[in-house]
């Protein structure tokens with residue numbers, strides 16, 4: 503099957519791209535890596551009047567440090583994130599999850615902005631951006647606004663972006679260096695059945711703070727297990743506390759049944775994977791943050 507006809511637009515600037523999005527009033531989409539959009543068009547799951555190709559716009563594929571913040575352009579590709587020393591140093595969780603996304607061909611083209619706009623509830627990028635408390639900068643002809651990741655991700659394949667908006671930056675605050683990531687899938691690089699990303703800071707007394715536990719594949723969007731993290735704040739992640747927090751994570755999930763697994767199977771997996779991820783967080787790292 504081939505896509506329905508559409509107009510292909512290659513703007514020369516972000517401003518021009520925003521004008522096209524505005525003129526098309528919801529009937530245009532940005533083309534980034536094309537790894538989700540092109541298959542959807544070809545299967546006619548989506549029809550558009552115009553495709554706005556931002557791939558040649560300068561400056562959108564850069565990562566930079568700005569004080570404690572790390573700022574990504576929307577066109578930074580998975581393959582770049584996989585190998586960039588700045589990401590390894592500042593956001594090791596984000597770098598770690600990349601090798602779980604598709605295969606090398608997908609990672610050579612797929613972008614951080616495209617993955618966030620796609621908002622797949624099993625996606626490793628939305629999951630790690632939620633764990634890392636990212637902020638999305640969205641621009642339109644009316645100006646720019648900042649959207650916290652928790653507000654940005656609305657439901658399955660739905661974000662808080664308005665039709666005329668484009669992601670222009672993804673900003674990460676200083677991240678706790680300690681992290682763990684675990685994923686259950688049917689085969690390597692398949693979309694996840696369930697995935698878990700945790701970050702936290704371990705003090706010199708062994709106590710943990712700033713814990714965030716993000717869960718994927720468990721609801722219509724990736725979710726934070728806020729109460730589980732709160733329960734562990736200040737503890738040394740003893741087995742009993744971890745077991746209690748893992749069980750509590752069941753309160754934030756509403757898992758689907760789909761080709762990858764039943765809701766019941768996902769309910770079984772969540773406490774197991776949260777417990778394993780928290781144990782890994784505690785055991786895999788140096789005694790305390792520098």
Ligand SMILES: Cc1cc2nc3c(=O)[nH]c(=O)nc-3n(C[C@H](O)[C@H](O)[C@H](O)COP(=O)(O)OP(=O)(O)OC[C@H]3O[C@@H](n4cnc5c(N)ncnc54)[C@H](O)[C@@H]3O)c2cc1C
Nearest residue numbers: 531532534535536537538539604612613616617619625669
């Ligand atoms: C075989 C295969 C396996 C895959 N496996 C995985 C996997 O294991 N895990 C996973 O997470 N993903 C997986 N994916 C999906 C992949 O990660 C996509 O690359 C990603 O979901 C979309 O990123 P993209 O840059 O290709 O965006 P595109 O496909 O170009 O766009 C996706 C959506 O985002 C919008 N968009 C893109 N950029 C912007 C922007 N700057 N502002 C506003 N809207 C924008 C587009 O208009 C479109 O609606 C797989 C895809 C394939 C084909």
